[in-house]
Amino acid sequence: MSQTHSGRDPDGAADRDLEALLRAAGPRPQPPDGLAAQVRAAVEAEWRASVPVRKAATARPRREARPATPWLMAASVAAVATGVWFFAPRLAQGPVAVATVARVAGSVEYRSGEQGAWAPLPVAATLQSGDEIRTSRAGQVAVRRADGLEIRLDSGTTLAFDDGETATLAAGRAYVDSGAQPAATDDFTLATPLGRVRHLGTQYLAAVAPGELQVAVREGSVAVEGRGASVVARAGESLVVEPDGKVTRGQVASHGAAWSWAQAIAPEFAIDGRTLDEFLLWAARETGRQLVYASPEAARLAETTQLRGSVSGLTPEAAVAGVLATTPALQHRVAGAQLRIEPAVD
Known part of the structure; x- marks a missing residue:
């Protein structure tokens, strides 16, 4: 009986894709405290300055214009404030x-x-x-x-x-x-x-x-x-x-x-103090394979074996060979899309 570690679960992939796209959009960011009030005051002052002085009525009477309702002016100010906030981070934020x-x-x-x-x-x-x-x-x-x-x-x-x-x-x-x-x-x-x-x-x-x-x-x-x-x-x-x-x-x-090029430049996995199972999971993922234990005993050994040393400078595939060379009870075999861990043969 073999045990498989796999991060791939195709069931419901389309629903998860849609959910992830909606989640990626996220809520609209809110302006910092005080920015909305400052923008509102500036827009209101500009609006008041731009209102033309009414001229005297001519021979033909005209209907007097109705003053702008407060809610309409507030909506205009809010719209401009939103626009200013959209550009504010790009203008004000320095390097991060x-x-x-x-x-x-x-x-x-x-x-x-x-x-x-x-x-x-x-x-x-x-x-x-x-x-x-x-x-x-x-x-x-x-x-x-x-x-x-x-x-x-x-x-x-x-x-x-x-x-x-x-x-x-x-x-x-x-x-x-x-x-x-x-x-x-x-x-x-x-x-x-x-x-x-x-x-x-x-x-x-x-x-x-x-x-x-x-x-x-x-x-x-x-x-x-x-x-x-x-x-x-x-x-x-x-x-x-x-x-x-x-x-x-x-x-x-x-x-x-x-x-292969992406595996070659993979950041080093610090094995010191980690279990063999943790290292093998990393190596399998780096090489695009599933980690499969040939038996429960092989899985138990990997989960309880503590590693020491370093795999600096090695590719993930070379690191697997090097680490398992120091673990005489286990051996590995690459079979297509699987990284199989088996009991060592005497």
Whole structure:
């Protein structure tokens, strides 16, 4: 009897997609204390100054204009206040911290704003809204937001953080992972020249290629908003969006060469003090596979085995081989979309 760990549950996927889209919209933000009153007073003063002085009546009598009712004026003031508040954050808010650099490989540079000077991007650096990253032909980088959402960039990629919830992918490939518990992560939208990609709890890859946007979903689902209607892609699906809005759907495996670059730049999993089961769950998810224990005894051993040391510098697949080499009672086997853990054979 085998035991399977799996985060994929296709039942009710459409309902969850709709629920996630509605939840992503969120309530309208409220203005800070005092801002609405200030706007109301300013609009009222402007309205009073713009009311023309009535001229004397001519030979032909005219009906006297009725004064504006208080509720109508209040509605006008409220509408203008809402508009001012919509733009106020963009005008008043300065740079905010959006992510921390988790791992760098090769040459990666960043700059603050379009006029800033490019400089090497170090590990553990804090990125702010307005910062832009570019990777060289041999460079890769992984950054992590405070809520756990990760963004990984392949070589030859340029990405700018517009704010804490939006980044613009101008060229290259980006991998977004909202985490094993996506409900804990806030909204994130990846803007591209051919559409906006919004995660609904997922692992996905987006690539800006000449004349098209390519999206592949490994886990969960994404909404892609282009020139046409918004389309949803689920785990195992790929999309190609063309400049005229045409969308072509395809299929993609959750493991294999398409994801290898994202696995290579995965932030290190700190194994020291963690259980073998926790590590294997991470490794299985990083490689797009299901963790399957061949027997209850194998599962029990993994859940009770405490790890020590480090897997720094190893890919997830190499880390699994290295860790299990120190656990003589268990062995692993990759079988298609499964990472199987079995009792070791004497």
